Amino acid sequence: MGSSIREQILNLLLKQGEATISGEEISRQLQCSRTAIWKHINELRKEGYQIEARPKSGYRLVYRPDRVAPEELKPFLQTKWVGQKVRYKRSVDSTQPLAHDWAKEGIEEGSLVITEEQIAGRGRMGRAWHSPPHSGIWMSLILRPPIPLAQASQLTLLTSVAITRAIRKETGLNVTIKWPNDLLIDGKKTCGILTELRGEQDQVHYVVQGIGINVNVTDSVWPEELKEIATSLAIEAGRTFERPPLIASILGEIEALYEGYLNHGFQPIRILWEEYAGMLGKTITARTAGGMVKGIATGLAESGALLVETGKGTEAVFSSDIQI
Template sequence: MGKRIREQMVRLLLEQKEGYVSGEEISQRLDCSRTAIWKHINELRNEGYQIEAKPKTGYRLVYRPDRVAPEELIPHLDTKYIGRKVRYQRSVASTQPLAHEWAKEGAVEGSLFLAEEQVAGRGRMGRMWHSPTHSGIWMSLILRPQIPLNQAPQLTLLTSVAITRALRKQTGLNIRIKWPNDLLIDGKKICGILTELRGEQDQVHYVVQGIGINVNATESVWPEELKLIATSLAIEAGKTFSRPELIGAICGELEALYEGYLNHGFAPIRILWEQYATIIGQEITVRTGLHSVKGIAKGLAENGALLLETNTGVQTIYSSDIEV
């Protein structure tokens, strides 16, 4: 209950822009006592919010800390279910195992686990993902699609399209997709997607999609080995961005594409993915284990696999690393 009241209180304060909202209005709209209001105001102050209290006038929000907590996200959501249930922690090892635990407890579809920092974030094939505090979007989304297990990889492609569309609209940057799970700007990585699932007997029980986006990071926070291969939205745009606003936009695109996918299948997603892909028509090297093969990337198969035209014919690639 207390968390809900704080979320609504932040929303009320944000609605007032530069003005004040009276204690009486807060009390009526949130159905709580003046004593409770004062308690929650103090809790928000302890979280870093600067709230001015003026006798006979009310409260005014002077400063908001840079957080992706639910009270900051909810005003930017325009969805029915994606992002409507949120768990938030300031610092975690990784959001992925915590989202798995929540899914096993029965978390509803669209539930979102958010953190300010990951100290042991990971990507595909167990690779480490650098997640400095308050600089990016580190989150895991729980989905429960009624699809066969072999279609689950399509969700990675769907998510990459949704994030690309959202970030392009919000930032104006030329973001492109690298198969199977990275988003790039001029060849440098800004986002990775990790799709994990649980299922049996050819049926998905739930999917956890880990999403890591470099938003406001500067090169100074990265180890040397990342500076040549990674970038952030802020570095590329020359300005910082509201992380809750970006998350809200991503949730909106995800929900629209996800519902379209459930109703109409993968074909529309495939068309969109190929529009944003970096490799279509280019010669690439595909590496799987100790083996590698060169060819021209032709696009996606109907099931989402990569089609590679080689000297011996067209090969279907399901999971690998690629080099352009």
């Protein structure tokens, strides 16, 4: 209940702009005591909000910190169910295990774990993911798709399309997709997707999709080995971006594509993925469990596997590291 009142107080202050709103008016609108309002305003101040209190006049929001807490996200969110329930932490080792725990408790589909900082963020194949505070989007989304285990990898491709569409719309940057789970700008990684699931007897119980996006990360915070291969939206655009509207846009795209996927299958996602892929028509090398596959990337199979034209014909690559 507390966070809900805090969200509503913040929304009222935001709507006022430069004007003040009295404690009495807030109390009337939210139907809670003046003491409760004072308590929640102090909590907002602890989170970095500067709220001016003028005698006989009321409260005014002077400064708003860059946060991805629910009270910042909700005003932008236009989804029906994705992101409507949020678990927010200032700092975590990784959002993935928290989302797994929540999913095992039976939380509904579309619930989101989000943080300002990951101390031990991880990517595909156990790699570390550098997640500095207040500079990116570090979140895990819980889905419960009624699909067989064999189709679960399609969700990574769906999410990569959704994020690409949102970033292009919100920033104008030419983001492209690299199979299976990376988004690139001019060959440098700006986003990674980690799909983990639990299931049995060929049925998915739940999926946790970890999404890491370098939004306002600067070169100065990265280890040297990342500077040549990673970038951020701010570096590429030459300006910073508000994270809550971008998150809301991403969640909206995921909801729309996911509902379409459940109703119409993978084919529409495949068409969109091939439109946004920056690697089709290029020579790639895939390191698979069965050895190296070298050839020209031509598209996606219905399963979501990458199709590679080699000297011996077309080969489907299901899981590998790709070099372009």
